[in-house]
Amino acid sequence: MRGFRRNKHGQFVVIAALIIAVFTLFLVLSISKIGLNTQDLSYEPVQELVLGLTSDFDRCLTHALSVATHEYNETGSIEEAAAAGNNFIAKWVNSTISSYSNLGLEIILNASEAGATNIVWGIDWDSRAGVSYAYTSFSLNINAYGFKGWTSYSTKIVWLNIFKWNASTNTIEFQIMQSEEEGFEPIPNLTPEDIQVKVYTLQTQNMIVDIGNLTYLGYGRYRLTFGAGSKEVVSITLTVVTPEDNIMVSARTGGEWSSIYLSSIGQGLGQEQLVPASQFQGRNGFITTPVSHGQEIVEIYSIPTDRNITLPAEIKMKLFFEPSTNNTENINVTVALGFQFENETYWIGNDTKQITAGLHPYIFTIDAREGDYPEGYRERVVPKGSVFILKIVAFSEQGFGSIKLRYGPKYLSRIILS
Amino acid sequence: MVTSLKKIIKACRGQARILEAVIASVIIFLVFSVAFYFIYSSENLFVKETIDLNKLGYNILHRLAESHVIEKTIEADPENGNASLKITLQELLPTGIYFNLTIYNCTGNMAEPYSGAPLSVSNAPAEVFAESWEVASASTMYTSNRGNIYHLVLKLTRG
Numbered sequence: 140m141r142g143f144r145r146n147k148h149g150q151f152v153v154i155a156a157l158i159i160a161v162f163t164l165f166l167v168l169s170i171s172k173i174g175l176n177t178q179d180l181s182y183e184p185v186q187e188l189v190l191g192l193t194s195d196f197d198r199c200l201t202h203a204l205s206v207a208t209h210e211y212n213e214t215g216s217i218e219e220a221a222a223a224g225n226n227f228i229a230k231w232v233n234s235t236i237s238s239y240s241n242l243g244l245e246i247i248l249n250a251s252e253a254g255a256t257n258i259v260w261g262i263d264w265d266s267r268a269g270v271s272y273a274y275t276s277f278s279l280n281i282n283a284y285g286f287k288g289w290t291s292y293s294t295k296i297v298w299l300n301i302f303k304w305n306a307s308t309n310t311i312e313f314q315i316m317q318s319e320e321e322g323f324e325p326i327p328n329l330t331p332e333d334i335q336v337k338v339y340t341l342q343t344q345n346m347i348v349d350i351g352n353l354t355y356l357g358y359g360r361y362r363l364t365f366g367a368g369s370k371e372v373v374s375i376t377l378t379v380v381t382p383e384d385n386i387m388v389s390a391r392t393g394g395e396w397s398s399i400y401l402s403s404i405g406q407g408l409g410q411e412q413l414v415p416a417s418q419f420q421g422r423n424g425f426i427t428t429p430v431s432h433g434q435e436i437v438e439i440y441s442i443p444t445d446r447n448i449t450l451p452a453e454i455k456m457k458l459f460f461e462p463s464t465n466n467t468e469n470i471n472v473t474v475a476l477g478f479q480f481e482n483e484t485y486w487i488g489n490d491t492k493q494i495t496a497g498l499h500p501y502i503f504t505i506d507a508r509e510g511d512y513p514e515g516y517r518e519r520v521v522p523k524g525s526v527f528i529l530k531i532v533a534f535s536e537q538g539f540g541s542i543k544l545r546y547g548p549k550y551l552s553r554i555i556l557s
Numbered sequence: 558m559v560t561s562l563k564k565i566i567k568a569c570r571g572q573a574r575i576l577e578a579v580i581a582s583v584i585i586f587l588v589f590s591v592a593f594y595f596i597y598s599s600e601n602l603f604v605k606e607t608i609d610l611n612k613l614g615y616n617i618l619h620r621l622a623e624s625h626v627i628e629k630t631i632e633a634d635p636e637n638g639n640a641s642l643k644i645t646l647q648e649l650l651p652t653g654i655y656f657n658l659t660i661y662n663c664t665g666n667m668a669e670p671y672s673g674a675p676l677s678v679s680n681a682p683a684e685v686f687a688e689s690w691e692v693a694s695a696s697t698m699y700t701s702n703r704g705n706i707y708h709l710v711l712k713l714t715r716g
Contacts, residue, residue, distance in 0.1 A: 150577065152574075152577045152578060152581050153577050153580050153581050153584070155581070156580070156581035156582075156584045156585055157584060159585065159588075160584050160585060160587075160588040163585075163588050163589070163592060164588055164591060164592065167591075167592035184611060184615060184695065187612075187615040187695070188696075188697075190619075191615070191618065191619065191622075191697035191698065192697070192698060194619075194622065194623075195622065195697065195698040195699055195700055198622075198699070198700040198701075199700045199706075202700055202701075202702065202704045205704075206704065227704065229667070230664070230667065230670070230706065231698075231700060231706055233667050233670055234663035234664070234670040234698070234706045234708070235698050237663065237670045237671070238661070238663060238670075238696075238698060238708040239696075383702070384702065385702065
């Protein structure tokens, strides 16, 4: 027993355990306290707030497109339609900033056409493929959370395509699609109340006719019959109001070349062409334009025109540019529009814009009255069989880098010819 | 006899080591138990539950927006839409949660976006939010198909 009492080697284990215990307790208490403080301070619903606002901005844009298309249907003016749409977006921005003024919310949205713009409208109803389109981006800051520089992009687009029109049986086959997050989805629930058909006969214009039968064929395709009496129909205009979003879109037979769209015609690089709406391919893509001292040129051609086209006095080209790098202070882009006719090239005009960082639409404006036109044709007339040329030159003092010209259903780069 | 006594002493030495090891194990076990208690203390759980309630609030608002409940209730039937909205919220929320959804219409003009009195839908008894320790609040904007812009503020607490 004396030896048992004298044996003091083992107590060291107990002392070591006690020391470990004290350290562990101290460590756990510290971690626990830090965790509590962090949780108390760190719950800032930034993600939820931003997602909520950006998803409501999609709804806002959808309603703004509805307002703009109805305005266009009444007035026929794209400027008034754009103003109506812009007003609704401005109202949404104002309401949102007021609602979150306690968080120091800032929304930066520039509708000016002078440089990079944040809002683009497209209402092109003058051909067999009609399109109603709105694109918007905005920057968001939430100063209370130190959250800055969020950029949100939103697109809403509705396509209406008349595939077949049989004048003898008064039957139309058409397809209607709308944009989804990535790509398109068909609209399968149209009723005759959502559709209006106007016919042009030798005797009357814009005569609204009764819709007889509407059959859904699948994937957004419909067959529609209408009654036009015994009159000989020359052409028709089909107008549809989407049932859920109340967006109007219209297409007509006989019209074409009111706008030409930058579109891919194949899978590889350099497969882009300018085409009328009915030949537009629904695939997003881009053309890389090198930045140089002016010697690098990219040219894109259209298919030959199938009629004489009378240009408007002012041609607008709405193009989506995105620099490959953020160093864009001195990059300028000149876009020139011309056409080839009988082996001769005629230039209509050009415009230059400074490109800023990020993806933005730019509106280039050309005065068509200043252009060259073939002899024997009036001013602003592009003869049948001509091929349009879009020439792009990106230049800077440094002379290096590249910019992307984006196109497709999401970035509807196009030239408005009517 | 001497030899066997020596054996007993040697055996006792071994028992002391075992006893020390047992004491050390007990100390470490106790320390880890206390540490576990601190990590999952009630205060900590309380903070986590409040965060969960906030997230629940945002989820509910998201579901209201995505399923167009506002159009189907208060816009479709201004008289009785409140009751339908209350039922919908009760179905979306778990039992034992009190809610108060306030809907501000901010479709007014640019100078004064807020128009009219806010609409409130609640299943909570009076003073429950004032007395509760744990109240979560979530808000979002909602633009209806008719073009009305709403600011939705949802408060939640446990019953």
